[in-house]
Amino acid sequence: MTPAVVSAVRPAAGVRLDAPLWAAVLLAPAAAWAWHQLAPPAAAMAMPDGQGLWMLLLVAPVLEEIVFRAGLQAGLVRRGWRPGLAIVVASAAFAAWHLAAGQGPAALAVFLPSLVFGHAYARHGLACAMACHAWFNACHLAAIAVA
Amino acid sequence: MRMGDGGGLMAGWRWRSALAAAALVWTAAAHAAVPVPAVEGPIRSDLAAAGNNRTFFGTDLDLAARGYVEEEFFYSGQANRYDATVAGGIGARPSASPTAAIVDGGHGYKTRMVVRRPADAARFNGKVIVEWMNATSNYDVEALWFRIHEFVLREGYAWVGITAQSGPITNATLGLKAFSPARYGTLDLTAGGRFTSGDPLSYDVYAQGLKAVRSATVMGPLAPRVQQVVAAGVSQSAGRLSVYLNAIHPRDEKLADAALLYIGGEKVRTDLNLPVLKLLSETEYTAPASANEINVIQPDTERIRVWSMAGTSHSDWASFAVRYALLQRDQPSAPLRDNCALPSRSRIPDRYVISAAIDWLGKWAAGTAMPPSSPTIALQADGTTVQRDERGNALGGIRLAPFAVPVALDSGYNEVPAGSTGLCFLNGTHVPFDSATLAALYPSPADYQQKFRTAAAGNVAQGYVLQADADEMVREAEVSLYGRGVDCGPLCANFAQFPIQPSTGLLRDHVRFLYVRDAEPLLRSIDAASLSVARGYSAADAREKTAQFSQGARWLQRLQEQLAAYRADGRLTDGQAALLSGYAGTLVDALAAQGADPASVQLDGSVVETLYGRDGGGCSSIGARGVFDPTLWLLAALAGLVLVRRARAG
Numbered sequence: 001m002t003p004a005v006v007s008a009v010r011p012a013a014g015v016r017l018d019a020p021l022w023a024a025v026l027l028a029p030a031a032a033w034a035w036h037q038l039a040p041p042a043a044a045m046a047m048p049d050g051q052g053l054w055m056l057l058l059v060a061p062v063l064e065e066i067v068f069r070a071g072l073q074a075g076l077v078r079r080g081w082r083p084g085l086a087i088v089v090a091s092a093a094f095a096a097w098h099l100a101a102g103q104g105p106a107a108l109a110v111f112l113p114s115l116v117f118g119h120a121y122a123r124h125g126l127a128c129a130m131a132c133h134a135w136f137n138a139c140h141l142a143a144i145a146v147a
Numbered sequence: 148m149r150m151g152d153g154g155g156l157m158a159g160w161r162w163r164s165a166l167a168a169a170a171l172v173w174t175a176a177a178h179a180a181v182p183v184p185a186v187e188g189p190i191r192s193d194l195a196a197a198g199n200n201r202t203f204f205g206t207d208l209d210l211a212a213r214g215y216v217e218e219e220f221f222y223s224g225q226a227n228r229y230d231a232t233v234a235g236g237i238g239a240r241p242s243a244s245p246t247a248a249i250v251d252g253g254h255g256y257k258t259r260m261v262v263r264r265p266a267d268a269a270r271f272n273g274k275v276i277v278e279w280m281n282a283t284s285n286y287d288v289e290a291l292w293f294r295i296h297e298f299v300l301r302e303g304y305a306w307v308g309i310t311a312q313s314g315p316i317t318n319a320t321l322g323l324k325a326f327s328p329a330r331y332g333t334l335d336l337t338a339g340g341r342f343t344s345g346d347p348l349s350y351d352v353y354a355q356g357l358k359a360v361r362s363a364t365v366m367g368p369l370a371p372r373v374q375q376v377v378a379a380g381v382s383q384s385a386g387r388l389s390v391y392l393n394a395i396h397p398r399d400e401k402l403a404d405a406a407l408l409y410i411g412g413e414k415v416r417t418d419l420n421l422p423v424l425k426l427l428s429e430t431e432y433t434a435p436a437s438a439n440e441i442n443v444i445q446p447d448t449e450r451i452r453v454w455s456m457a458g459t460s461h462s463d464w465a466s467f468a469v470r471y472a473l474l475q476r477d478q479p480s481a482p483l484r485d486n487c488a489l490p491s492r493s494r495i496p497d498r499y500v501i502s503a504a505i506d507w508l509g510k511w512a513a514g515t516a517m518p519p520s521s522p523t524i525a526l527q528a529d530g531t532t533v534q535r536d537e538r539g540n541a542l543g544g545i546r547l548a549p550f551a552v553p554v555a556l557d558s559g560y561n562e563v564p565a566g567s568t569g570l571c572f573l574n575g576t577h578v579p580f581d582s583a584t585l586a587a588l589y590p591s592p593a594d595y596q597q598k599f600r601t602a603a604a605g606n607v608a609q610g611y612v613l614q615a616d617a618d619e620m621v622r623e624a625e626v627s628l629y630g631r632g633v634d635c636g637p638l639c640a641n642f643a644q645f646p647i648q649p650s651t652g653l654l655r656d657h658v659r660f661l662y663v664r665d666a667e668p669l670l671r672s673i674d675a676a677s678l679s680v681a682r683g684y685s686a687a688d689a690r691e692k693t694a695q696f697s698q699g700a701r702w703l704q705r706l707q708e709q710l711a712a713y714r715a716d717g718r719l720t721d722g723q724a725a726l727l728s729g730y731a732g733t734l735v736d737a738l739a740a741q742g743a744d745p746a747s748v749q750l751d752g753s754v755v756e757t758l759y760g761r762d763g764g765g766c767s768s769i770g771a772r773g774v775f776d777p778t779l780w781l782l783a784a785l786a787g788l789v790l791v792r793r794a795r796a797g
Contacts, residue, residue: 052752052753055779059779062786063779063782063783063785063786064782066785066786066789066790067782067785067786067789070789070790070793071785071786071788071789071792101778145749
């Protein structure tokens with residue numbers, strides 16, 4: 001296994017985010033707001049209750065990042081896939097998971113932030129991916145609150 | 148075979164051929180050709196035009212989104228008078244009119260027809276429903292269209308409405324000429340004022356309208372594909388149509404392939420050359436003589452069916468609710484509520500049976516199937532009084548799922564209030580069962596829904612409801628509050644009408660019957676409001692009650708926001724959005740009067756999820772059903788597996 005592949009399978013947990021990731025994190029509120037403006041009415045959502053907030057801000061980011069990034073994405077890289085392609089495939093699976101969860105076709109839009117999470121995982125590790133995921137979900141909730 | 152036998156066969160064949168030829172000649176001579184009227188149009192219609200120069204009651208449904216267009220035509224010609232007579236009211240006469248004779252002819256007329264048809268021939272199913280528009284209100288009432296527009300649009304029918312009688316043209320305050328003198332000023336069904344009562348020209352006017360439909364002048368690109376024409380009348384116009392079918396149509400070339408007589412009409416001749424289905428509501432069993440069909444009900448034949456729907460009312464709820472915004476726009480003096488002795492209008496959805504009836508008529512006329520018979524509504528020994536169960540609901544008849552799995556007293560009976568006049572005896576009634584009765588009948592949502600699904604499947608199996616309509620009924624049942632153990636109080640219950648008793652249940656109907664594109668988010672908001680309000684009524688303490696009412700009001704405000712958005716992108720008209728938003732505001736005010744403060748709460752998505760499941764408004768892919776959500780545990784198991792493998796891999 002080459003060092004590069006090893007790095008992508010289990011990336012070092014660095015705290016210095018790269019420029020693209022910073023850009024994505026900073027653009028997250030605007031992206032969430034735009035999604036709410038553009039999403040079909042059927043996808044318009046209500047503010048979840050207390051349990052739903054915990055799910056969105058903690059449980060989902062932790063479990064989903066373990067499964068889709070540390071599990072699927074890393075597993076693909078371990079099998080020799082190019083890291084970029086692994087991020088795309090894992091993100092597609094992530095979007096399909098949300099579709100299968102009954103959130104409607106608009107849920108496929110999570111494919112885009114999932115690319116960010118995949119990038120975060122590849123460059124900075126699992127904890128960073130979880131944090132990004134929680135941040136994007138928080139922005140989503142903020143968009144609901146101001147809608 | 149001997150030659151003599153062959154010669155005999157030939158001679159017989161020649162004899163039969165001669166008879167057939169003679170019959171053809173006789174038929175041609177006996178059945179008069181109906182002239183094609185002169186047609187103008189389509190007449191341009193613009194909602195913003197000065198002087199109401201637009202189609203009266205031009206639909207406010209989003210036809211374009213469904214691939215349909217609406218066009219209005221004027222047509223004119225010469226009409227005969229006949230010696231046929233028609234019974235008053237709904238034309239209920241226990242005898243069939245004989246073939247009529249012409250009294251005189253050559254009377255000029257000019258009228259209009261409204262055509263709603265698929266824009267593209269590929270969407271057309273080849274069948275045209277031609278409605279004789281109801282004249283009782285002294286303005287054209289598209290009584291059938293208002294009931295079955297969703298069926299028409301879904302199945303690819305074309306619908307044509309004909310103004311065949313003079314009242315809706317000439318009434319001084321409500322008629323077409325009063326509505327728009329510039330547009331409708333030249334219409335005339337009185338032969339220049341000679342026939343100001345009785346509408347003697349109406350039969351030929353309608354017949355020539357049928358002829359226009361068949362003769363490529365009003366159907367645009369669909370004309371070559373017209374295969375069947377279904378004549379239809381409702382109540383008063385069913386009475387007229389039944390006379391036309393019995394007395395005039397047999398004289399003429401065959402213009403209608405089948406006929407629907409809905410909630411009216413005299414006895415049908417058994418020798419007609421087309422299938423006729425008469426469909427009765429419960430009201431035609433309970434109303435006074437002018438609207439009572441008990442003595443007119445006749446046995447089924449190969450070409451006649453009489454169906455009776457228990458629990459339904461002559462004047463139904465859906466077709467009234469759907470036209471509120473239209474009435475405000477085109478007939479603003481018409482009241483938007485009934486003033487009857489009992490809460491008005493059954494909620495049993497007769498429209499689904501009408502759809503099935505029309506579907507059967509098409510197959511019947513094509514010779515591919517015959518509709519089932521229907522049991523009559525059960526009568527007591529006196530032969531006039533409807534038999535009822537312990538809660539007052541009628542026995543016998545076609546029993547639609549919402550009636551077979553009852554949640555209310557639904558009846559065809561109502562009364563004109565003491566000291567008043569009017570047609571309340573046509574309106575029927577709807578009184579929801581109290582909470583204790585509902586709780587005893589349906590201990591859980593699953594119990595109610597299972598019973599409902601079974602009844603709906605039975606409706607389909609019996610041939611009284613189409614599968615698509617049964618699916619729609621079941622979807623409604625699945626998001627209802629029945630079986631949930633909550634008290635749907637006055638501001639929630641579907642009872643009476645705005646503004647007599649404003650409620651979320653009524654508001655829901657006003658939205659639902661418009662079949663707005665992507666309507667589900669609107670319905671979810673209303674349903675969330677209903678459940679919150681019901682929880683408020685059921686709350687054990689005042690604080691909880693206020694919190695729930697606040698949540699209900701917040702959902703109604705959410706609905707108002709959605710309505711504004713729907714108006715902005717053209718899914719609702721100004722009138723529809725204003726009406727619905729106004730009703731939502733009325734409810735918010737009513738809840739505020741009960742202590743609600745919508746600003747004090749945030750929308751609780753779990754309210755929608757209670758009714759619609761986990762896709763009902765939450766935004767997490769997991770845990771929507773709480774810690775017992777299987778997706779949560781699936782994800783947790785997968786995560787555990789990943790972590791174990793990670794640990795082993797070092």
